[in-house]
Amino acid sequence: MDTQNRNVRMTAQAPDATQWEANDDWARQWVASTVDYSVFRITTDGRIASWNEGGIRIEGYRPAEIIGQHFSVLYTDDDRRDGIPEAVMESARRHGRHDSEGWRQRGDGGTFWASVVTTALRDRRGEFSGAVQVVRDVSENRRSHEAVIESERRFRLLVQGVTDYAIFMLSPEGCVTNWNSGARRIKGYTEEEIVGSHFSRFYTPEDAAAGLPQRGLQAAARDGRFEAEGWRVRSDGTTFWAHVVIDAIYEDDGTLLGFAKITQDITERRQAHELLEKTQAALFQAQKMEAIGKLTGGVAHDFNNVLQVLRGNLELLENRHSRDVWSRERLAHAIDAVERGAKLASQLLAFGRRQALRPVVVNLAAMVRGTDSMLARALGETINVETVVAAGLWNTLVDTHQLENVLLNLAINARDAMPGGGRLTIELANAMLDDRYVRPLSDVPAGQYVMLGVTDTGIGMPPEIVERAFDPFFTTKPEGQGTGLGLSMAYGFVKQSGGHIRIYSEVGHGTTVRIYLPRSMDTAVDLLARHEHPVKVGGRETILVVEDDANVQSTVVDMLTELGYSVLKADNAEQALTVLRSGIHIDVLFTDVVMPGPLRSPEMARQAALLLPHLKILFTSGYTQNAIVHAGRLDAGVELLSKPYSQEELAHKLRYILGTPGEAIAATAGSGDTVQAGAVPVPEGPLHILVAEDDTDSLDAACEILQMLGHDAAKATDATQAMERLRARRFDVLLTDLNLPGASGIELAKQAVAVHPRLHVVFASGDELPDNVLFDFSHNRLRKPYAVNELDDVLRAIQRALHAAGR
The missing domain is CATH 3.40.50.2300 (Response regulator)
Structure with a gap:
C-alpha cells in the first residue's frame, strides 16, 4: 500500500470523542442515522462494538455479522499481513488520532478506496478506552485523481514523444520553462542549456533587433494566438524556415500564466513550394515558346516560297544583265535584301525548332579554335578574346555549322554590350546536370553534358530583361540595330539538339550564356573542309521538278535550264508519277516536301524509287513539317535543299547527288554524308x-x-x-x-x-x-x-x- 496516501488527511471531521463518552442524544442519533459515513466503536482489544447504517451501506456488513469481530477484517489481506490495523490503533492511542487512505475489504469480498479517521476514546481518568473509526468511500475521488494523473502522464509522454514539432512553454516574460524532444532535435539545445533563457535567442540578430519576439508575445497576449513564418537560428548557428504558433495561457480569473509555443521546421516545404513555382514558370515559358515556335514555323514556310521566287528571278536577271553596271548593282542590293530575309526566316525556323539539322559527333575544342579568325573580324580590336578548354573534353552530337552561327550571334551580342571594349571568354568544359538542377526543367534530363560558355564584361542585364531574353523579336538595342532573333535562334537550336541553355547576368558585371549539349560516347569525326566552287556547275542530265507553287516552279525551271539541264515539270505528286511511268529517262526527282493532295511527297518519292531504281531524289522546302525530319534530324539517306537557295547552292547540290558512284566525294557545307567507295552493293527490289x-x-x-x-x-x-x-x-x-x-x-x-x-x-x-x-x-x-x-x-x-x- 502507498503509505503516503494513507497519511493524506481526510477533510471530513469525525464526531468528538467526548461527545461519544457523554452519550449525548444528538450524537447517538447522528451516528445511527448517517449513511455517508461508516461510524463504529472499537474496543481496546480491537473488537467492533457498534455499527451504523453507513457501515451497512459502505462496508457491506450487517450489525449481527460484524459486531464482536476484530476490526482488521475490514482491511485487505496485504494490510493485515503488514500489520496495518495494529499500527493504526497504536497511532491513535499515542497521538489521539490517525488519518489514512487505503483499500478496504467489503463483506462481499469487493474492495473500495476509503478515507479513514481513527480517534482515540479515553475515560474520565484519561485512560485509553478504545477508538472510534469513521470511514468514507472516496473511490470516485480516487478515480478522478488517477484520471488526472494519467492524463498528465500521457500528455507529458505525448509532448515528449513529438519530434517533428518543438513544443515548449514560456513565462509571461518570454523565458523558456520546459522543453520537449522535438525542440531538442529541431533547435539543437538540450533542456539544461535552454530552460531559463529568453526565447528571442532563436531569432536572427536582425529580427531580434527589430523586436519581432516581443511583438509576437504582445499579439498572443492581446488576441490569444499569434502565428507567423520566418527564419530561426539553431544552436550551431545554422538557420531554418519555421512555422510558429504562440498561444496565451490564462488562469480562470484572467491572469496570464505564460505562453505555449509550437515551432515546425518547414524548410523542405518552402523549398518544394519554390520549386513548384519555378516549375510552373518553366512550364509556362516552354508552352509559350512552343506556341510561338509553331506560329513562326508556319510563317517561315510561306515566306521562304516568296523569297525563292524573288531570289531565283533576281539571279536570272543578274546573269542576263551582268554587263549593265547600273542594273547589276541594284540587283545585287535586291539579292542582299533577299539574303537578309532568308536569314530572318532561318532564325524563325531555328527558334521554332524546325531546322533540318545534320548532327555529327565532334569534339568542340577543334571547332571553337577554328572560329578564332571569324570572331576576330566580327568583334574588332577593342575586344580581347580568351578561349579556355578543359582537359579531357567529352564529345557531343551537334550540327557544327548551326553551332558556329550560335557562337557568332552570342559573340556579337557580347560585343554590343561592351561599347568601350572589354574581354570575351569562351569556355568549354564537361558538366553534370544532376536531378536537383533539372527538377524544375521539364525538358532537360539529368546526365552528362558538354558546356559551352560565353562570358563578357559588359553592362549586364536586370532580371526582367533576362526573363524575356529568348523571346523572339525582343531586343534592347535601338531600332534598326537588331532583330531580337539572335538569342531566340540559339534557344531553339539548343533545344532541338536536346540541350539546355541558360543566361546569368547582373547589371554592371557582365553576362554569361551557357549552352549544355548532351555527351556522346561515340568517336568524334574530323570536320570536313569547305571548298569553293565556281557558280556554273551544271550538267546535261534530266531533272523532274515537282512544285505546286507556279511562280516557284517557273523560277526553278529557268535556273536549271541556265545550268544546262533538261527539265520536266509537274504540279503535284500524282502528275509526277504519271511522268515517271511514261518511260522517259529521268536522272533527278527535285520535289517540294509539302504539297497539297492525297499523296504525300515521301510516298511519291518511294514509289518513284521503285519505278526507277537509278533515280536520285532531292527534296526542297521552306518548312519540312516532320515529313522527312524526325527528332530534329534529317532521315538517313535523305537530301534536302532548304528554301530560299541560290543558283550556286542548287548547282552544287545537284552535282553532289549526281557524283560518280564508287568515288569518295567531299561534301560541301550543309550537304549529306560522304559516299564511301567500295561499299557492298545491295540487291535491288523492295522487301x-x-x-x-x-x-x-x-x-x-x-x-x-x-x-x-x-x-x-x-x-x-x-x-x-x-x-x-x-x-x-x-x-x-x-x-x-x-x-x-x-x-x-x-x-x-x-x-x-x-x-x-x-x-x-x-x-x-x-x-x-x-x-x-x-x-x-x-x-x-x-x-x-x-x-x-x-x-x-x-x-x-x-x-x-x-x-x-x-x-
Whole structure:
C-alpha cells in the first residue's frame, strides 16, 4: 500500500470523542442515522462494538455479522499481513488520532478506496478506552485523481514523444520553462542549456533587433494566438524556415500564466513550394515558346516560297544583265535584301525548332579554335578574346555549322554590350546536370553534358530583361540595330539538339550564356573542309521538278535550264508519277516536301524509287513539317535543299547527288554524308515486311519509315491479326515488338517461321530478349528507340542474305 496516501488527511471531521463518552442524544442519533459515513466503536482489544447504517451501506456488513469481530477484517489481506490495523490503533492511542487512505475489504469480498479517521476514546481518568473509526468511500475521488494523473502522464509522454514539432512553454516574460524532444532535435539545445533563457535567442540578430519576439508575445497576449513564418537560428548557428504558433495561457480569473509555443521546421516545404513555382514558370515559358515556335514555323514556310521566287528571278536577271553596271548593282542590293530575309526566316525556323539539322559527333575544342579568325573580324580590336578548354573534353552530337552561327550571334551580342571594349571568354568544359538542377526543367534530363560558355564584361542585364531574353523579336538595342532573333535562334537550336541553355547576368558585371549539349560516347569525326566552287556547275542530265507553287516552279525551271539541264515539270505528286511511268529517262526527282493532295511527297518519292531504281531524289522546302525530319534530324539517306537557295547552292547540290558512284566525294557545307567507295552493293527490289505492333502511333511511324526506305509494309496490331496476314500472303520479314496482346512477339515469331520457314524475324522492342530463349531461325534485334539508319542497315543485310540464298 502507498503509505503516503494513507497519511493524506481526510477533510471530513469525525464526531468528538467526548461527545461519544457523554452519550449525548444528538450524537447517538447522528451516528445511527448517517449513511455517508461508516461510524463504529472499537474496543481496546480491537473488537467492533457498534455499527451504523453507513457501515451497512459502505462496508457491506450487517450489525449481527460484524459486531464482536476484530476490526482488521475490514482491511485487505496485504494490510493485515503488514500489520496495518495494529499500527493504526497504536497511532491513535499515542497521538489521539490517525488519518489514512487505503483499500478496504467489503463483506462481499469487493474492495473500495476509503478515507479513514481513527480517534482515540479515553475515560474520565484519561485512560485509553478504545477508538472510534469513521470511514468514507472516496473511490470516485480516487478515480478522478488517477484520471488526472494519467492524463498528465500521457500528455507529458505525448509532448515528449513529438519530434517533428518543438513544443515548449514560456513565462509571461518570454523565458523558456520546459522543453520537449522535438525542440531538442529541431533547435539543437538540450533542456539544461535552454530552460531559463529568453526565447528571442532563436531569432536572427536582425529580427531580434527589430523586436519581432516581443511583438509576437504582445499579439498572443492581446488576441490569444499569434502565428507567423520566418527564419530561426539553431544552436550551431545554422538557420531554418519555421512555422510558429504562440498561444496565451490564462488562469480562470484572467491572469496570464505564460505562453505555449509550437515551432515546425518547414524548410523542405518552402523549398518544394519554390520549386513548384519555378516549375510552373518553366512550364509556362516552354508552352509559350512552343506556341510561338509553331506560329513562326508556319510563317517561315510561306515566306521562304516568296523569297525563292524573288531570289531565283533576281539571279536570272543578274546573269542576263551582268554587263549593265547600273542594273547589276541594284540587283545585287535586291539579292542582299533577299539574303537578309532568308536569314530572318532561318532564325524563325531555328527558334521554332524546325531546322533540318545534320548532327555529327565532334569534339568542340577543334571547332571553337577554328572560329578564332571569324570572331576576330566580327568583334574588332577593342575586344580581347580568351578561349579556355578543359582537359579531357567529352564529345557531343551537334550540327557544327548551326553551332558556329550560335557562337557568332552570342559573340556579337557580347560585343554590343561592351561599347568601350572589354574581354570575351569562351569556355568549354564537361558538366553534370544532376536531378536537383533539372527538377524544375521539364525538358532537360539529368546526365552528362558538354558546356559551352560565353562570358563578357559588359553592362549586364536586370532580371526582367533576362526573363524575356529568348523571346523572339525582343531586343534592347535601338531600332534598326537588331532583330531580337539572335538569342531566340540559339534557344531553339539548343533545344532541338536536346540541350539546355541558360543566361546569368547582373547589371554592371557582365553576362554569361551557357549552352549544355548532351555527351556522346561515340568517336568524334574530323570536320570536313569547305571548298569553293565556281557558280556554273551544271550538267546535261534530266531533272523532274515537282512544285505546286507556279511562280516557284517557273523560277526553278529557268535556273536549271541556265545550268544546262533538261527539265520536266509537274504540279503535284500524282502528275509526277504519271511522268515517271511514261518511260522517259529521268536522272533527278527535285520535289517540294509539302504539297497539297492525297499523296504525300515521301510516298511519291518511294514509289518513284521503285519505278526507277537509278533515280536520285532531292527534296526542297521552306518548312519540312516532320515529313522527312524526325527528332530534329534529317532521315538517313535523305537530301534536302532548304528554301530560299541560290543558283550556286542548287548547282552544287545537284552535282553532289549526281557524283560518280564508287568515288569518295567531299561534301560541301550543309550537304549529306560522304559516299564511301567500295561499299557492298545491295540487291535491288523492295522487301515485303509485316509489322506487328500494338501501339498505333509506333505502328504507323514504322510503316512510314519502311515505305520511305523503299519497302512494302503491312500492319498487324496483335499476334492473331499477324498470323492471318502471314497465312494470306508471303512476307520476307516479320518486324515485331516483344510485347503483343494475346501472345508475345517470340511466340508469334515461332508460329510465323513454322508457316514461312525462310522468313527473317526482326525483334524491335525497348525490352531485352530473354537470355534463356533459343532460336532456330534467322533473327535480328533493334532496341527502341532505333534510328532510321539502324533499321536500314538491318534490312540491307537481310536483302543481301536473301539475294545470296537465290531469292
